[in-house]
Amino acid sequence: MAERMIEVGDVQLCAEAFGDPADPAVLLVMGLGASMLWWDEALCRSLADAGRFVIRYDHRDTGLSTAYPPGRPGYFGGHLADDAIAVLDAPDILAAHVVGVSAGGGVAQLLALDHPDRVRSLVLISSSPATPGDRDLPAPTPAFRTLAATASVDWADPASVVAYQLEFTRVLAGQDRPFDEAYHRELVERDVARARDPAALQNHDLLDGGRSGHPPLTTIAVPTLVVHGTADPMFPPGHGEALAGAIPGARLLLLDGMGHGVVPADHDALATAILAHTAPGPPE
Secondary structure (H helix, E strand, O other): OOEEEEEEOOEEEEEEEEOOOOOOEEEEEOOOOOOHHHOOHHHHHHHHHOOOEEEEEOOOOOOOOOOOOOOOOOOOHHHHHHHHHHHHHOOOOOOEEEEEEOHHHHHHHHHHHHOHHHEEEEEEEOOOOOOOOOOOOOOOOHHHHHHHHHOOOOOOOHHHHHHHHHHHHHHHOOOOOOOOHHHHHHHHHHHHHHOOOHHHHHHHHHOOOOOOOOOOHHHOOOOEEEEEEOOOOOOOHHHHHHHHHHOOOOEEEEEOOOOOOOOHHHHHHHHHHHHHHOOOOOOO
């Protein structure tokens, strides 16, 4: 499917759709620091072939969407939820099943809290509660903390950015499975080459996350599926357990060996879970 640019005031968002617009809409929300390419086209097409109208898009400061000067984002974390609504408005979608990964799961939670009429259901992958609460959540693994503390990158050098992103992806994949370096190198290289300004990714680290001023997660009333990997080094499984426990009626699916994010090894399991959860009638 062809990419299209969506105008949101003075901001441009790049989006791409798969499937028949008459089918139930599924909006895919990627985590921070990653463009829509991290929703693999094969996964998008498998959902579309099964009768879903699938939309993926680039957040601000990723891919072909508007890029701000590094270190000076002209927006706040809450604007990312507004952007998701704009992506739905462009093709006149009244409500969609929203699937978010990592911080994209946080955006999905805020959508359900602030725009409940626009959300039919939630699938929250590798995510964590997006509103404050008395939760004793587990810390990232030592491998993740070490990388976060020691990694360096020259944002003016595409090769350095690729190396940095690849190593970060390697750690996020966890330690329970072999790392598919060839697949991820090709993905990272495409992502860096496609971006308006790869250095603008740094702006996502400066966002407030939109964690205050929202109703509690206990007010989410749409069917919710929480999918979490047992080998997630950034948000260990306790994050998924806390999230599922905070949202009334939410179900938790733990995937053995899955790290943080969406990789081909988990596509079949994720597609099966998403399709079952978004099927007409009560989720299975």
